[in-house]
Amino acid sequence: MLSRRAWLNSAVAAAVWSGLPKTSAIAAEPPKPKLVAAVITAYETGLHADVLLGKIMEGWKQDGGKGPALRLASMYVDQFSPRDLARPMSKKHNVPIFDSIESAITVGGKSIPVDGVISIGEHGDYPWNEKEQHLYPRRRFFDGIADTFQKYGRVVPVFNDKHPGPVWADAKWMYERAREMKIPFMAGSSLAVTFRDPEISIPVGGEIESAVGIGYSGLDIYGFHALEAYQCLVERRRGAESGVKWVQYREGDAVWKALDDGIVSKDAFEAALKLTTSDPGKVRQCEKPSLFLFEYLDGLIGSIFMLPGVAGATAVGIKLKGQPQILATRFEERKEPHYPHFAYLLKGIERMVHTGKVSYPVERSLLTAGILDRALTSRVQNQEKLLTPELAIGYRPVDYPHAPYPDLESDPTMPL
Template sequence: MKVVSLYVDQKPESEQSEDRAREFGFTVYPTIAEALRCGGDKIAVDAVLSIGEHGVYPQNELSQVLYPRYEFFKECVKVFEEDGRAVPIFNDKHLSYNFEKAKEMVDDGHRLGFGVLSGSSLPVTWRLPDVDIPYDHELEGAVMVGVGGSDPMDYHALEAMQCMIERRKGGETGVAAVQLIDGDEVWEAGKDGRWSMELLEAALSRSDTPSGLTNEDGRTQNLIGTGELYKLVDNPAAYLIEFNDGFKATLLMLNGAVGDYCFAAKLRDHPVPISTQFFLTPTPNVTYSACLIAKIEELYETGIAPYPAERTLLVSGTLESCLKSRHQGHVRLETPHLNVEYRAPKDSQHARR
């Protein structure tokens, strides 16, 4: 595979597309349509890689950056329709900041019969330890621990959690309601049983980057038992998610406590939670991106996405609804529009070597 054409939406002073085009022998075109047609009259590429992230774009009232992922995608679809040929598209990270736009993108793929893949590298990176949810097994709850800012890092954490819980008995049924809370209310919700302290402890046990006393003298520590967790996290956030089948899961964004992404779930009839860390190799050796590239190559070679775009569709809509909950005063919001049903592939999709 090789890059044959490129479209760049914004070109700041440090932008390198023209230099790379000269180095590797491809052409930078002024429009997406011309890039897909390589300057000709008909589509002349076999696949599309769309990264609608870099650049300066406005924000909405939810503090989401309005990246033009949907607009890029629709420009491709227009060419597919005009030229009578469609090719697979990989869309980096979110499908869109808006659920209706994201749904239209997935629907376009089904309507025109081309593979659509999207999402984060977290679901396909290595796991420490190498575990997965047993396929079609009943789950009783799940907790994901994430770090970073709200949109995009909470998106990555939500998608990592979703790639685990979508394997539960009966498959994915969609999200019935969400609520985003923060501050001391997060800890109170844990004490009240709205999310599981046991699962948080199991998730934190997989972290390689606990802060506090470990940083001071290298000692191991129980962040919850010692009370250090509550001192380290200035403003925790909990994304409380209720699914249509009655299952509940929570994302806890715990900036200051750890520096990695960890997950735990309670399986029916299992006495001990299953837990793991989504391993992110340190910079500059970010080889977890290569794990995602392998899935993109599979899409391009087969025309079939290795896992459903509906996963990213549901996560995109869940995040948007959580941010609306926060914007409206941290209220619980019912989400009948997130009635997204799908089955995850039976084979595990994360890196294992």
């Protein structure tokens, strides 16, 4: 199994950058910025719009330094709060705000001059449903984007922040419409590309005997983060990904019963847990423990323990066949400078806009969204185990790097 350093040195991430022109990594001149339009729910300091779009306008560290080879051409903003940052940023950087999605994508004209669209349906004042899913308008945003493509006869790459949906029917609809229209479509959490501590290596094609994830905070908002962090590791197992057979939500004593009965590996659980709390011995004092339990079609049991008040981070523990030691890592959410893990998410978006090809499969986010939706459905159906033929979602993972590689500061041409 290659160390991370050996992997990087072996091919300068050749597999990752294989879709690029051969000269891009050694080009004498930085690539010319591509134009992007943004469709967002709300824009305030610290919100996802700020830590993504702010990096386009003001550099990777949002300090006026160099940033991605992207230029923000326009914005559509769904809601303006008293703390709105969209209008002052619009004025500061001469980025127009339009009152419709179509106008933002056409930049007020009669064609599509932008090279990509960033859709950020996160934050803002939106309703919740009975499953406690926050009903952000991600489908409405994507519908408006796709309708504009259809009207003007041009398709460009689209990034959807976090999970499509969040309701499963909407997530599936977004995915199918993107496929039908051949839209390069990417989605997902910043945690899949964030800093990992310690650095671990899960070989593609390795045999995973057990894997346990730990999450915290709200089931919908942070359940997706925990699931996608988990999925970006387990998708590398032998046979690639083929989907999920059933999903069940558990809470209270039923959470610990899964451990005590051996359904979930105690060793993998404990290895992940100690990366999220300074006092793992008090885990069973968690007031509202929850468990997303599911089985992949290849037989691997998936498990995400949501432990608010006990866990303070997202972590995963994995047991590889033939290796006595559990591999475990924590997915870090750093705040300074200006949430740098979002810079690595933006790097993946930048690459997609320049190449016209997704940086990693959207099916990962689709499957993750489906597991989360089915778990929240099981929750309101008396923790019933739900068969999930709709989640037979197959894909092959790619070796896309995560922080701190590529180095955002050292070489402006390499990250593309």
